[in-house]
């Protein structure tokens with residue numbers, strides 16, 4: 001748990017603001033982010049990278065709320081985007097598009113045009129056919145696209161198979177053995193400018209070894225290219241650093257950065273990183289209210305007003321989120337399956353949790369700042385939660401709760 005969420009007199013607070021008050025004022029379910037926690041994470045990167053030419057490109061998909069993007073933009077961040085929509089968000093949030101790197105396996109021509117118009121820093125290209133398309137699109141606009149190739153270093157990130165991306169069998173990046181040839185090909189294309197090399201091996205990685213191994217493999221390729229006169233300006237080592245949800249012990253940001261810098265000893269290329277989860281995950285929680293307590297023959301259920309559509313990670317990855325009572329003491333503790341109201345057996349938020357609760361009790365689902373709201377859906381015609389950011393004792397509504405009308409505003413019935 002971030003130190004910015006803490007108990008005082010058995011009540012849970014976010015940066016000194018009572019979560020019970022936030023729930024009463026904004027309703028539940030509601031995402032709560034701590035500005036101080038977000039800022040501190042970013043500073044840990046910049047401090048660890050001080051003295052080194054670098055750019056921290058926050059991975060927008062982890063949490064794409066404009067207030068979060070705007071905060072990082074003001075701290076000097078660049079952005080790692082995976083769609084044209086995310087580029088629009090960066091612009092709307094006041095981000096600098098010249099600090100944007102564009103990742104993703106399926107960039108459309110439209111998205112390429114948009115990014116070229118905005119003069120983004122670099123396209124992280126993932127295939128030979130993408131090189132061809134980008135060369136054509138840039139040529140038609142009279143532009144040169146800055147590119148790096150996303151190399152698949154074939155190292156095992158030792159994480160959940162759904163979020164492991166750097167193995168041969170994954171869809172991401174270009175095969176290690178084909179990388180040099182593709183750089184030669186790109187080098188001969190008139191509307192591309194090679195500026196870097198990129199890799200991203202997965203997410204929620206909790207040891208430094210895979211990062212070091214990937215960096216070393218990428219550096220071998222960089223040296224080969226240099227021999228052929230293809231000199232790179234930057235090296236992008238992606239994101240993927242894990243956080244503590246339960247009992248994981250991931251390296252801290254300074255240790256992670258030190259590992260990367262030790263692999264890069266003697267290199268002068270600008271270092272780009274694309275952290276997502278580690279910047280936002282533990283800076284946010286999802287506030288929910290217990291609707292019913294249902295006593296079953298084998299298990300007791302706490303049915304809450306948040307569900308898998310609001311926070312998909314437990315249903316999708318069977319992942320663990322700590323669940324804390326907003327008020328400790330008072331009610332007697334019981335063991336509960338914490339579940340949402342959605343018509344799916346997979347709609348759970350936690351199994352066998354010991355909680356002192358009764359109907360109307362509030363719960364905080366912790367570590368929900370990353371891949372929470374950004375992966376949410378409207379399944380069961382559930383409007384998505386409000387989002388608030390606490391900041392120096394104040395609370396800001398940074399996204400209004402969706403309304404049902406908004407959900408079907410674009411729909412039409414057939415007239416006859």
Ligand SMILES: *Cc1c(COP(=O)(O)O)cnc(C)c1O
Pocket residue numbers: 059061062080082103104200202203204238239240241274275276277278
């Ligand atoms: C998702 C993603 C990231 C961020 O990953 P985290 O695990 O959230 O740090 C960075 N780079 C790319 C290319 C991604 O797809």
